[in-house]
Amino acid sequence: MRKVADFEKIWGLSxxxxxxxxxxxxxxxxxxxxxKEFAQLCAVEQWKEYKPESIELDNFIQKWIPGMMNDKTLVNVFLTPDAKGTVISPDDLNSDLQDELEL
Known part of the structure; x- marks a missing residue:
């Protein structure tokens, strides 16, 4: 969370x-x-054509999180190439990000 808060970006594959x-x-x-580099490591197999793409943190918090909550989409934070990561709700991610932004 600290890196995301520091750089004010979060990365996905698109x-x-x-x-x-x-x-x-x-x-x-x-x-x-x-x-970006961690996202790139997971651009393999079914995602081999995908490229890392950043999302500005303000946009993510204001638009993406409410949209994911509405769509009931969960988040896998820091997926690794061997399919590990932490699955959390968008609401929990928002809370964690807000806590980190307050530091």
Whole structure:
């Protein structure tokens, strides 16, 4: 969270649409990273044509988080190439980001 707050950007993978995951419960999960290089490491297999794309933090907080909450999309924070990461709700991500921005 500190890197995202410091650089005021968050990164996803895009190829005319955003890379998404799914889980066994039918949830959509948006993977996000604190830096371009980490997103690039996951641009393999089904996402090999995807490129890292930044999202300005203000835009993410004001538009993306409410949209994900409305769509019931979860977030995978810091997905790794071996499919590890932390899945959280957009509301929890917003709370964590707000806490970090206050420091």
């Amino acid at each position: 190829d005319n649409s955003w890379a998404l995951l799914g889980d066994n419960n039918g949830n959509q999960i948006l993977p996000l990273w604190p830096e």
